Every structure is written in C-alpha cells, then in structure tokens.
Amino acid sequence: MKRILAPINAETKRRRIAEFERRCREAGIPMTDQRRIVVEAVLDMHCHPTADQVYASSQVRRARISRATVYRSLESLVMLGVITKACHPGDVVRYDARLEPHHHLVCLECGEVVDIADPSITMTRLPDMSVFGFEVRDCRMQLRGVCRRCRRKEKKR
Secondary structure, eight states, X not given: OOEEOOOOOHHHHHHXXXXXXXXXXXXXXXXXXXXXXXXXXXXXXXSOOOHHHHHHHHHHTTOOOOHHHHHXXXXXXXXXXXXXXXXXXXXXXXXXXXXXXXXXXXXXTTOOXXXXXXXXXXXXXXXXOGGGTOOOOOOOOEEEEOOHHHHHHHHXX
C-alpha cells in the first residue's frame, strides 16, 4: 500500500538527537550548540529543507549562527549518517531527515518533495553492478511530475 509518510514525532526526534550525539563522540567531533540547533531544525521541518531554509529556521530560534556554520553542520550531519541529501536535477540540494527506506514525489513546477512509502518499489531487488566494479548500497526512486496545487493553478490560467 502506498502512503505519504507522517512527520517525525517527538520520540523519534529525541532518539535521533541522541544518536547524533553518540556519533559525534565516536568521530571525535565536538557537539556544539550550533550543531544541535541545525539537527533539531532539520528534524522539526516537515519538508526537505535547503540550507537557506535551515538557516532561516535557526534565526527564528534566535540562535547566533552563521550561514557558513549551517552549511558546514549540514555536511557534518550527512557525513555522520544522521541525515541524507535529496538532490534533484536543476534544484538546490535539499536535506532529508528520514533514514528509513522511502521514495520521493517531486513537483517539477514548485519543487515540493513528498516522502512516500511503497513496498512494491522498496522490495525491488537491486541489480548486481559488480561487473562495473560498483557496489550498490541504497536505491531511492524519484517520481517526478506536477503536484495537485500546481495542476490547479494551471487550470485557472
């Protein structure tokens, strides 16, 4: 059954922050207030935020944090495996707080990205790419089209 994934709940957020702190300790990376603010912002946002959106969210939280610190912190979070990058051709890099297998609906008009779970996609067997010297570790599908909101705007024109 296909479904849109619900926002990350408070318990999941608490576990993910604890996991982030543990990974920082193991990697010898200081757990700064700025990094904590960035990880909390990404987990709180119910979208796939850009670095600028995370920066704006940190300003709303009245944090004294520079744009460069947000960018560096996001890259640290990706490196530590706490979040992933959701890159789409022709768009800025967006960050994804969800680590479980899922896929994306991407609107070609407004850029909205929606998380979906579809067992028929997730259960697809990954191809053996060893002939190319490549080991596939993850597969995420992007279904690109036009969202309901943008289709309504098109009809009004």
